[in-house]
Amino acid sequence: xxxxxxxxxxxxxxxxxxxxxxxxxxxxxxxxxxxxxxxxxxxxxxxxxxxxxxxxxxxxxxxxxxxxxxxxxxxxxxxxxxxxxxxxxxxxxxxxxxxxxxxxxxxxxxxxxxxxxxxxxxxxxxxxxxxxxxxxxxxxxxxxxxxxxxxxxxxxxxxxxxxxxxxxxxxxxxxxxxxxxxxxxxxxxxxxxxxxxxxxxxxxxxxxxxxxxxxxxxxxxxxxxxxxxxxxxxxxxxxxxxxxxxxxxxxxxxxxxxxxxxxxxxxxxxxxxxxxxxxxxxxxxxxxxxxxxxxxxxxxxxxxxxxxxxxxxxxxxxxxxxxxxxxxxxxxxxxxx
Amino acid sequence: xxxxxxxxxxxxxxxxxxxxxxxxxxxxxxxxxxxxxxxxxxxxxxxxxxxxxxxxxxxxxxxxxxxxxxxxxxxxxxxxxxxxxxxxxxxxxxxxxxxxxxxxxxxxxxxxxxxxxxxxxxxxxxxxxxxxxxxxxxxxxxxxxxxxxxxxxxxxxxxxxxxxxxxxxxxxxxxxxxxxxxxxxxxxxxxxxxxxxxxxxxxxxxxxxxxxxxxxxxxxxxxxxxxxxxxxxxxxxxxxxxxxxxxxxxxxxxxxxxxxxxxxxxxxxxxxxxxxxxxxxxxxxxxxxxxxxxxxxxxxxxxxxxxxxxxxxxxxxxxxxxxxxxxxxxxxxxxxx
DNA sequence: CCCTGATAGCTAATCGTTTCGCTGAAGTCT
DNA sequence: AGACTTCAGCGAAACGATTAGCTATCAGGG
Numbered sequence: 001x002x003x004x005x006x007x008x009x010x011x012x013x014x015x016x017x018x019x020x021x022x023x024x025x026x027x028x029x030x031x032x033x034x035x036x037x038x039x040x041x042x043x044x045x046x047x048x049x050x051x052x053x054x055x056x057x058x059x060x061x062x063x064x065x066x067x068x069x070x071x072x073x074x075x076x077x078x079x080x081x082x083x084x085x086x087x088x089x090x091x092x093x094x095x096x097x098x099x100x101x102x103x104x105x106x107x108x109x110x111x112x113x114x115x116x117x118x119x120x121x122x123x124x125x126x127x128x129x130x131x132x133x134x135x136x137x138x139x140x141x142x143x144x145x146x147x148x149x150x151x152x153x154x155x156x157x158x159x160x161x162x163x164x165x166x167x168x169x170x171x172x173x174x175x176x177x178x179x180x181x182x183x184x185x186x187x188x189x190x191x192x193x194x195x196x197x198x199x200x201x202x203x204x205x206x207x208x209x210x211x212x213x214x215x216x217x218x219x220x221x222x223x224x225x226x227x228x229x230x231x232x233x234x235x236x237x238x239x240x241x242x243x244x245x246x247x248x249x250x251x252x253x254x255x256x257x258x259x260x261x262x263x264x265x266x267x268x269x270x271x272x273x274x275x276x277x278x279x280x281x282x283x284x285x286x287x288x289x290x291x292x293x294x295x296x297x298x299x300x301x302x303x304x305x306x307x308x309x310x311x312x313x314x315x316x317x318x319x320x321x322x323x324x325x326x327x328x329x330x331x332x333x334x335x336x337x
Numbered sequence: 338x339x340x341x342x343x344x345x346x347x348x349x350x351x352x353x354x355x356x357x358x359x360x361x362x363x364x365x366x367x368x369x370x371x372x373x374x375x376x377x378x379x380x381x382x383x384x385x386x387x388x389x390x391x392x393x394x395x396x397x398x399x400x401x402x403x404x405x406x407x408x409x410x411x412x413x414x415x416x417x418x419x420x421x422x423x424x425x426x427x428x429x430x431x432x433x434x435x436x437x438x439x440x441x442x443x444x445x446x447x448x449x450x451x452x453x454x455x456x457x458x459x460x461x462x463x464x465x466x467x468x469x470x471x472x473x474x475x476x477x478x479x480x481x482x483x484x485x486x487x488x489x490x491x492x493x494x495x496x497x498x499x500x501x502x503x504x505x506x507x508x509x510x511x512x513x514x515x516x517x518x519x520x521x522x523x524x525x526x527x528x529x530x531x532x533x534x535x536x537x538x539x540x541x542x543x544x545x546x547x548x549x550x551x552x553x554x555x556x557x558x559x560x561x562x563x564x565x566x567x568x569x570x571x572x573x574x575x576x577x578x579x580x581x582x583x584x585x586x587x588x589x590x591x592x593x594x595x596x597x598x599x600x601x602x603x604x605x606x607x608x609x610x611x612x613x614x615x616x617x618x619x620x621x622x623x624x625x626x627x628x629x630x631x632x633x634x635x636x637x638x639x640x641x642x643x644x645x646x647x648x649x650x651x652x653x654x655x656x657x658x659x660x661x662x663x664x665x666x667x668x669x670x671x672x673x674x
Numbered sequence: 675c676c677c678t679g680a681t682a683g684c685t686a687a688t689c690g691t692t693t694c695g696c697t698g699a700a701g702t703c704t
Numbered sequence: 705a706g707a708c709t710t711c712a713g714c715g716a717a718a719c720g721a722t723t724a725g726c727t728a729t730c731a732g733g734g
Binding site: 675676677678679680681682683684685686687688689690691692693694695696697698699700701702703704 | 711
Binding site for chain 1: 689
């Protein structure tokens, strides 16, 4: 592995000159430049990032820590993030906290040791689980979920509005007994979506039955068992709002396994679709997030911070959901059968 | 950000001692050790990987370069790889070559500059596009696809067997006019799967019609248009073998858009299912790969190399596919309608 | 009591860059 | 012609760790 010294020796110049050529950081006469370039090519010199970073105190690394890599929603974020990170000239270090606060803690420490220039974090813990020092010294953008009281930039969606839109749609179809299967209540996403749904019902003088509101892990299996339980009872809801795409798959599976039909027997709406579910039948009625836009925006904010073109102290960007009507919901009156 | 010197000063010892404590690399008396540990805790010292790596010439980084991050198949690999990499004490740097050899070339160079200790590569180019020097000095495992003549360890599936299994299944159902939509022919995966299918047909004295064999990019859109074209013609095949899961979705969409029904009008089988397609209706008949096992195995081989517990010169592990019967195929005689 | 051997812990060199400050040749002005 | 600028290019000091090699201390044997 050739070093800058080898190049300098071969080209008959100092290492400073080689560095100047590499980084275009000072004028170098055409002759010298040519000699250096030749030497670089012949020796196949590639600068050592370790050395450069030690000196510059930069790493060219951006960390992305997502909550659950098995969830296509996050897989989609990873995809967008990789592209954005590369476009900004960084490399992506990927972590999966698997919805476990302890794992997340280890990840944060690892990100620090790696000297990542910045990180995009989908936080998994409750607000009070974070120590302020876990964030200082490293540019941070929170994605999708926020941490109350934290001073990092955030990019989120309007969860409350998402819940409201989905519930309004179901209400417009005439449903009155609407249930919800949502994620862990300490997460801003779960809580916001549920609150939005309750808002929408309250606006029409309604409230969900207590037994029709259930929360659990953001996973297919969790949703499956909760749904089986809720749907098995005689006073089951006529429509259900599921807080995320993976859970919606679980719910549909539960419905099918109980011998119920969707949408004839039960209407299902959700928030956050799962990639590749284009083939899911019936197609889910859901509110969608502009995942790629959100991710790009998160990285723009992050790079802004890293490169210190900082404007305001804390920036929060909220994306609005859009309702996509599929085939998983029907008007109530036709539910008689 | 505290450095080792700060810790040494605070604990009243030399940096060498701090280093010894950190790495447990020499005996340190209990008293000193205690002082050092306290100082480390109080200063919240975390060693700089950049400095350590410069010195040790290691980076604790493993690169994963996949061919197409938008493909759930690779998303699944990413998921498994992140877990395996973390379990071995490394961090994962993720790249997406997007099936573009040029991008892949840039990635290889980047991996080199980053000083990654090793890489897992899903190669996208033809064998002759690789220069030997792009691989030397960095431990490499090729995953899923191989490069002829390359001396890296490989973990692949038996593509030929996968094609054979799928085709045999269709043949057993009585199909004779079987077509195939496959990926780029310079890739070992595409070629192997097609060869397997041809093998199976040849074993029964059959051969596919030339117009029934089409290749294109490993993407949904590509498959969609090729399928529309092939299915539109009057002598269309009665069954079709699609070389990958994402393409299968495109084919199913094309079939539906042409007003054809699957499996009544056409049987579809594929290799490599897409995660989350559990909800796809009808469920795809396909050969599946043990993705997690393959990925784990790839990382085991890689870490072996990195940590120089090398056994044989080159190791190749081939996984066998398994046929999973869904609902997307029917016996030929019932195709009359 | 001195010499030896063992060893805890220190000093300083080193990894491969970047970058500050310097040198000295060439150019400009009076 | 002398003094002053300019600036291409160089030398060497960082950056923060690891580690080879050394020093000093101490115990034990002769």
